[in-house]
Amino acid sequence: MRRMLVVSSLVFLTLISCVGKITVEPLPKVAKVSITLPVSAVSLKVGETQRFTADATNAEGDISWSDAGAGGSFNPATGSDVVYTPPLAAGTYTVTAKVSNSNNEATDQEQVTVIDPLPADETLGITANEGNGDPNTPLKAAITLAGNTSRVFQIDIPNATKAALVVELDQPLNLSLYSNDGFKTLFASSSSANFFAPGEAGLASKLASQGIGISVACRGSCVYQSATGVTRVFAKVSNQNASQVTFNLFAYVDDFGDTAEPANDAAATASDLGAGNAGALETLNDVDFYKVTQAGTLRFIATTTVVSPRAQILDASNNLLATLETGQIADVTVGTIVKVFSSNARAAASSVSRYSLTIE
Ligand SMILES: [Ca+2]
Ligand SMILES: [Ca+2]
Numbered sequence: 001m002r003r004m005l006v007v008s009s010l011v012f013l014t015l016i017s018c019v020g021k022i023t024v025e026p027l028p029k030v031a032k033v034s035i036t037l038p039v040s041a042v043s044l045k046v047g048e049t050q051r052f053t054a055d056a057t058n059a060e061g062d063i064s065w066s067d068a069g070a071g072g073s074f075n076p077a078t079g080s081d082v083v084y085t086p087p088l089a090a091g092t093y094t095v096t097a098k099v100s101n102s103n104n105e106a107t108d109q110e111q112v113t114v115i116d117p118l119p120a121d122e123t124l125g126i127t128a129n130e131g132n133g134d135p136n137t138p139l140k141a142a143i144t145l146a147g148n149t150s151r152v153f154q155i156d157i158p159n160a161t162k163a164a165l166v167v168e169l170d171q172p173l174n175l176s177l178y179s180n181d182g183f184k185t186l187f188a189s190s191s192s193a194n195f196f197a198p199g200e201a202g203l204a205s206k207l208a209s210q211g212i213g214i215s216v217a218c219r220g221s222c223v224y225q226s227a228t229g230v231t232r233v234f235a236k237v238s239n240q241n242a243s244q245v246t247f248n249l250f251a252y253v254d255d256f257g258d259t260a261e262p263a264n265d266a267a268a269t270a271s272d273l274g275a276g277n278a279g280a281l282e283t284l285n286d287v288d289f290y291k292v293t294q295a296g297t298l299r300f301i302a303t304t305t306v307v308s309p310r311a312q313i314l315d316a317s318n319n320l321l322a323t324l325e326t327g328q329i330a331d332v333t334v335g336t337i338v339k340v341f342s343s344n345a346r347a348a349a350s351s352v353s354r355y356s357l358t359i360e
Contacts, residue, residue, distance in 0.1 A: 028103040032057040035097050035108045042112045046088055047183035050112060052095060053081045059099035067093045067112075088182030090116040118184045118234055120154035126251055127158075135166070138248035143237075145173075145245050150238035155251045160227035162253040163261065164282065167235050168222035171247045174240050175221035180232035187233075188284055188347075190221040191240075195306045195348040197284070218349045220247070224282045226262070227253045256282050257350025264288045267318070267337050273298075276358035280350035281307050281342045292336040296359040300340075302326035303354040308344040311357065313337075329360070 037053040044050060054063050062078035071087040086093050093112045098105060124139050145151055157165060169175055172192045178184045190196035225233075239245050257280040263269040264279070270289035271277060279288045292298070300311040302325075311324040314337040322330045332338070338357060347353060 029058040029101060031059050031099050031101040031104055031106045033059065033063060033097050033099040033106045033108050035095075035110050038110070042110060044086065044112065044114050045117045046090060046114055047117075048114075049083050049085045051081070051083050052097070052110070054097040054108065056080065056099045058101055060101040061099070064098050066096050066098070068096065070094075084112065086112055086114050090114050090119075116184075118152055118178055118236065120152045120234060122151070123154040123156065124249075124251070125156040125158070126160075126253070135168075135250060135252050135254060137250075138170075139251045140249045143247055143249060145237065145239040145247070147239055147242040147244055150174075150236055153235045153237070153249065154232065155235055156232050157227065157251075157253065158231055160230065160253045162255055163227055164254045164256045165225050165227035165230055165233070166222060166250070166252055166254055167233065168218055168220065168250040169237065169247050170219040170250070171245060172220050173245065173247060174238040175223060176236040176238070177223045177225070178234040178236065180230075180234065184234055187225065188223045190223050193218040193220055193222065193349075194352055195346045196221075196223045197344075197346045219250070222349065224256075224347065224349065226283060256280075257354065258282065258286075258288065260288070261286075264290070267291075267314075267339070270337060273338060273357060273359065276356065278354065278356040279340060280355070281309060281340070281347050281353040282350055284345070284347050286341070286347060288340045290338040290340070290357060292332045292334055292338065292359075294359050295333045296331070297329050298324075298332045298338065299329045299358050299360055300324040300326060301356045301358070304348075304352050307342040307346040307348050307353045309353070309355050310341060310343045311355075312339040312341075314339060326355070332359070 033054055033056045035052060035054045042050050056063050063080055064078050065074040065082055070093045072093060073085045074082045076082060084095055091114055095110045095112055096107050098107045167177055174191050176189045177187045179187045188196045260271045264271050265287055267289045270291040272293045273290040274293055277290055302309040312320055313322040313330050313332060315321055316335045324330055340355060
């Protein structure tokens, strides 16, 4: 009997001990996180974004995201479903999803490779001594290009001294100009000395310009744009011929033929028409406004129809009274506004896009 009591006490004490251990020392909950989308390596072009989703277990709080301080952003900043916008620069970025609880923190990572959609083959700088305001000195001379190949030039304009930036070839090769906006947006293109147009329209419309035998200012394919605030552009030159070519690349800043630019872009700061005035449509989306100061019959004459110039006659309340093509006339009174623009969204050097307005 005494011996049985001893055994019972031992068993009881052991049970107390086991129950106590289970109660006061639970297994720690381990936080886990796993990026579930995308499921394979991510490769983006500059300017593209990527959605990420992640699953979390035993997390206290939302999933947080980072790219190790590379400068990208996540929208929303936290949660299981975000869109990552990498920096606007080529490179490899590490995206990390992180969760934590009172016991630990956990992470999962994905690599994002961002590629440059238009890597430059060569960098050229316009400086005070090289092409800046000198239209006759090539920025790069005697460039050879094999048949059906292209070459990309980065052109830096750190300190433009004039209003217009001109990129020009001395041959009618395909010239595409891209903006330095991170995305490298195709700004304009040209395939001849006659005109340029937005996007690829300057290349696609090449046939339209071939029959026009005019004296032009550009030596070959060329694009004008405002130089204001522009410090870098990318020029892609493509040799669409089967045989090798050698060409000169010109890039310079210059004055616009329109001396009233950019003030004449708005009706409120229109140029006085007087007995007559003249202008040109030298940049994409250019609009030139004139204010009639002398009543009479207005005649609109365009030097060429390459950029399809039109002159709209507007009353002081901006109501459209008439639209003139080259050679047409309209009676105007003092205060009438004349608005000249390209109706085919093209632009050209002033010798091609020049027009005149005369009061008869
Ligand atoms: Ca103009
Ligand atoms: Ca203008």
